[in-house]
Amino acid sequence: MTGIVYKSTGSWYTVKTEENHFFDCRIKGKFRMKGIKSTNPIAVGDIVDFELDETSDETIGLIHNIHERTNYIVRKSVNLSKQSHIIASNIDVVFLLVTINNPVTTTSFIDRFLVTAEAYHIKAVLVFNKIDTYDETTLEDQLYLQYVYSQIGYECLRVSATAGKGLEVLKNMMRGKVCMFSGHSGVGKSTLVNALEPSLNLKTKEISDLHQQGQHTTTFAEMFDLSFGAKIIDTPGIRGFGIVDMEKQEIKGYFPEFFALEDQCKFNNCLHKDEPNCAVKTALEEDKIAWSRYKSYLQILEGDEEQYRNDVYAEGKNSDLD
Numbered sequence: 001m002t003g004i005v006y007k008s009t010g011s012w013y014t015v016k017t018e019e020n021h022f023f024d025c026r027i028k029g030k031f032r033m034k035g036i037k038s039t040n041p042i043a044v045g046d047i048v049d050f051e052l053d054e055t056s057d058e059t060i061g062l063i064h065n066i067h068e069r070t071n072y073i074v075r076k077s078v079n080l081s082k083q084s085h086i087i088a089s090n091i092d093v094v095f096l097l098v099t100i101n102n103p104v105t106t107t108s109f110i111d112r113f114l115v116t117a118e119a120y121h122i123k124a125v126l127v128f129n130k131i132d133t134y135d136e137t138t139l140e141d142q143l144y145l146q147y148v149y150s151q152i153g154y155e156c157l158r159v160s161a162t163a164g165k166g167l168e169v170l171k172n173m174m175r176g177k178v179c180m181f182s183g184h185s186g187v188g189k190s191t192l193v194n195a196l197e198p199s200l201n202l203k204t205k206e207i208s209d210l211h212q213q214g215q216h217t218t219t220f221a222e223m224f225d226l227s228f229g230a231k232i233i234d235t236p237g238i239r240g241f242g243i244v245d246m247e248k249q250e251i252k253g254y255f256p257e258f259f260a261l262e263d264q265c266k267f268n269n270c271l272h273k274d275e276p277n278c279a280v281k282t283a284l285e286e287d288k289i290a291w292s293r294y295k296s297y298l299q300i301l302e303g304d305e306e307q308y309r310n311d312v313y314a315e316g317k318n319s320d321l322d
Contacts (some may be wrong), residue, residue, distance in 0.1 A: 001061070005046045011288035013042055015050060015061060025050050025061030042066060044221040044233055045089040045178065071120050073180070088180050088221050088233045093123045093173070095157075097192065098145070099130050100138045105184055107145070112295035113182065113256075114154070118254035125155045125173065132160040148290045152257050154282065161192040171196060173299045174230035178223075182235050193205065193234055197226045251300055252280075257289055258297070283310040 005025070007014035015023045028051075042048065042063065049065035072089035082242050096113050098105040110126070117124040120231065120283045126149055146156045157173075159166035174196075181189045194200060221235045252258045253273060258280050262270070266277035272294075 001051065002049050002067075002157050002231065003046065004223070005042060005044050005048060007145075007220065008040065008042065008044050010040070013048075013063065015048060015063070018136075023052070023059070023061040025052070025063050028062035028064045029291055043086040043089045044223050045069075045091060047090065047214040049113050071122050073116060073120055073122055075116065087182070087235055088223075090178060091122050091180050091233070092177035093125060094182060095127045095170075097127050097129050097181060097187040097189055097208075099128075099184075099187045100134065100142045102130065102133065103184055103186045107292040108296050108299060109184070110145075110149075110229055111293060112300065115251065115254040115300060118256070119250075121151060125157065126158045127159055127170070127192075129159055129161060129192060131158045131165060132163040137237050148292070152293075157195075159192070161188050161195040164195060167195055171230070174226070174228070176229055178231045178233070180233040180235060189215070189234060191202075193224070193232060196228075196232075197224070199227075200224055246300075248301055251297065255293065257293070263265075273298070273301065
């Protein structure tokens with residue numbers, strides 16, 4: 001039998017067949033993915049082959065094969081820094097939920113996520129949520145960020161899950177696609193999914209007043225079929241986003257605005273750091289590239305994993321706005 005993994009809890013997988021039947025499955029024997037040092041060999045979105053084991057009191061599926069993935073999105077494992085964790089696979093579009101405050105989504109986090117999406121060939125859209133709560137200053141910050149990423153070529157949406165703003169535009173972008181919602185804990189992923197499909201009634205929690213961070217409500221990725229013809233993968237909130245297995249020379253290629261200028265640099269292998277006659281640094285000095293993006297690039301280039309939660313936007317926005 002063949003089906004799609006809809007839910008993963010680490011050792012158990014819920015698989016849906018083409019006949020719309022769900023089966024609880026486990027991995028048959030030892031299962032290793034070639035070339036991927038991953039904490040989870042099977043992820044939500046994977047297409048798998050399984051057989052039924054009816055020798056016990058209940059029928060369970062035994063997964064014995066995984067089909068080749070069109071793509072997947074991965075991040076560093078929280079506890080095992082040398083390993084990665086595959087968040088989901090076979091994704092048509094990923095929507096990164098961004099909030100300016102309550103909680104703060106940093107440009108460092110946004111850029112790391114976008115670089116990973118670029119590297120794994122997944123279309124990314126920025127969704128600015130909670131726009132109904134913004135005061136004048138917060139709105140200016142949001143519109144500035146939207147301008148920065150729109151100029152690069154990323155689609156940006158403004159929504160309010162609680163006020164119902166922007167939902168129809170979002171639905172139209174999702175129809176007929178396997179979509180993933182991601183972002184920090186507390187940015188409103190579950191609330192937004194509930195607004196799109198109230199019958200799902202996903203659990204939501206309030207923001208922690210103490211640290212202005214969201215509390216984890218989703219503890220594992222799970223896929224849902226939506227009534228308007230889309231599939232959504234709801235993911236656990238991500239506090240930090242570590243970049244996985246990238247060579248220094250390839251990182252610049254995942255910043256589209258850098259890549260567009262690369263042929264104008266003096267050196268073919270320019271890292272846009274210390275080299276003379278660098279088109280990227282010239283564009284930076286002429287305010288054609290956002291300083292926050294360049295700072296994110298340097299952090300990734302230098303493997304500055306300890307700093308990836310820092311708010312680069314807050315540090316650099318004044319120079320960008322002047």
